[in-house]
Amino acid sequence: MFTEVLLALVIGGLIYFLVQRSKNQVLTTEDGWWGSGAPRDAGEDDTIRSFRVTTSDQELEDLYRRIDLTRPFPSLEDSQFNYGFNSQYLQKVVSYWRNEFDWRKQVDKLNQYPHFKTKIEGIDIHYLHVKPKKVPEGTSAVPLIMVHGWPGSFYEFYGLIPLLTDLSNPHDLVFEVVCPSIPGYGFSEAPHKKGFDSVCAARIFHKLMKRLGFQQYYAHGGDWGWLVTTNMAQLEPKTVKGLHLNFAPPSKPGLSMALSMMLGRHFPKLFGFTDFDIQRLFPCMEKLVVEFIKETGYMHIQATKPDTVGRGLNDSPVGLAAYILEKFSTWTSHDFRNLDDGGLTRKFSLDDLLTNVMIYWTSGCIISSMRFYKENFGQGLDQHLIVYVPTGFACFPNELMHTPKLWVKQKYRKLVTFTPMDRGGHFAAMEEPELMAEDIQKFTKIVEGKVKE
């Protein structure tokens, strides 16, 4: 009884909070300035500078020293990943990191695509800009901006980029890809002022694309990238030709969604629910509420005390690795919590996982990456404006929050494609780049008018 009442109060509070905020109907935004101090009167430096990821002996030695100073604490007998990242398995990962992982080699891998930096609204924005080597006669490359999330980075797209920029199938479209780092993540400078939410990121990314000479482009995103690209579509629906997502949790339950939760189990056809939908959504209490509470501790603390939680992680590489890699385990499949090794290397290589962690480590950006949660829970997530930009949704079976077609359509009214995928979880671009590339192709072709819907 206690839990029910508490839950009712909490949900009631959240709904009240959300309802109160969504008064505005039009997504407008003002300009911003995120540098330290006051904005300079002279015009902003808008040059685009080449950037290379670098490392040094000193950086590696410091990392190794800290790894050697780790004070591990054994996990409880037989607890696997149910209490978080298993300590015994963590020692194995760390041993690989310390003795076999070759950061210099990975840095070379990172540099295989051209990196750039440019100042927008007072902060340095980092991005990759990958042009296709060959573009078929009479066509041009389709511009596409891909935005990552937390705890990911631009590196998640490294498997996907070649599939979009190298023309292998003459019937496929070829893309020109821009992968920025959200300010506060990786090599993008962190904002110095309060209030930097997804709408601000969206605005900055529009400016970036315009600065690179694009008038119209496609956008792809998952995790926070979903929200930033959605905001981009809400800010400038004429500029965003198509929006492709693999993650779209409804931020505000509409009438049809609420009805489907109550009646969906008994009348699935009424709501367009497939067997898989039923399996993932019902019983609602267990599948949605309990799972949500079990997995959102990080979200709760990052949305309230980011500076505190990030503090230790910026000094302890092992702590940082545990924190980040726990997500790559659990968000790839919830069942992985019952495995001694968290199933971590079933879908990813340690090299790739640790490269992502190193991006957070070497840039020291964990705190600023967490602040995004606090800023977004304040404003960004309340943009309930309907999106009329053509949208494509790739529905991966192990995604954190399962959204059936009905729920996606609540907000994305022009849903051009909805593809249930065979496999894959939250980090879909990294896990299943072929499937993702296929879906982006399919979606973009329809929007470009090359293929009938």
Added chain:
Amino acid sequence: LWLECSVAAGGIMAYIVYKRKKTRTIPLGDGWWGVGEKTLSEDQKIYPFQVETSDKEIEDLYERIDRTRYADPLEDGKFHYGFNSTYLKKVVSYWRHEFDWKKQVAVLNKYPHFKTKIEGLDVHFIHVRPPHRENQKVLPIMIVHGWPGSFYEFYKILPLLTQSRDGVVFEVICPSIPGYGFSEASHKQGFNSLAAARIFLKLMERLGFSQFYLQGGDWGSLITTNMAQMKPQCVNGLHLNMCMSNSGFKVLLSLLIGPYLPFLVGLSREDVRRLFPFFEKNVFEMLRESGYFHIQATKPDTAGCGVNDSPVGLAAWILEKFSSWADMKNRDLEDGGLERKFSLDDLLTNVMIYWTTGSITSSMRFYKENLGSNLNNRVDFKYVIFVPTGFAAFPNELMYCPKSWAQIRYRNLQSYTFMPRGGHFAAFEEPQLLADDLFNFVKKVEKS
């Protein structure tokens, strides 16, 4: 329609009241928390213990502090994003250059420490006898700490309790909850407050106490409550400064009617002032401040990992609570108001207890063990407490619990005192006020 509704409401109320009248004690059970299989016999001896340190320990600490990689706080962020980096640097500078851990270790050792093995774990406690016992009524009392505190929180109140007042004086036992500080952490899953309660009851028995008082706040209040539920015949009185009130029909009714007709649901004007508007004051505050609770109750191993390597990270995690939980308004201050009620020496000594024992991860697991499984299945939440209870309501406590709500669970509430000032760490912040209330409560109980 009104008649039907009121009859139904009356019926429901009567049923709820009836259901709560069960006076059973909760079963004691047994447990084994050591490594591997349970041993045939257990060493029951009590060994004296001394807190120690070494140059190596201190050098290691300093090296880690020197390696801290700070990040700039947001301009004008104060303590709204967590522990402010700029102020943190000041605290850490004091820690690195002025804090004297060897001196603090000597302070810790001024009371006698002991360890004894119970249910497979080494349980640490201090045992403080009053210096003057002749012609005094010596009352044994166990005081239990919480998170992120330790037995050290009681060092200010101990001298007050071991000094007699009107012929009454306390003999104090302050244990460390297994997994906290110098008490060994459980190696098995499932170590919750019921297990801690049982272990502490065994401790009192081993020390030769058949009747005693209990005092607790934070986890200590839950553990001491469990102790009173398990062996009410041993517990003369239970004094709490934090009450985890069970919600239910009465509470809901209070919330709905309270703002308009408080007296009808047993709320005083003071209660109304502290509770309403309920949503703004309590639910939002709860959400804003319970992130740590949520992550510790779900992923303690992950959360504890980084802070066990980074002393500055650990300090930020722990001291942030000493800032907000002393007074929520501290979040609006650049320095989090940390040194208004506490000295840096005291705060850092508490942090050092977590640091030198490496117990932060196991301390966090206690949250998961207590709240991980279905709350409704906990046997202790179903039964009320009949042991004489005293409650000290501090104004800045995290969750306000009015007298009428406390009485839902604690049926023998002998005293309920509104305190003029103080927050969550009552014994640490306002030892005099707490000691006064404790003596008053105990005298009331002894008279009857």
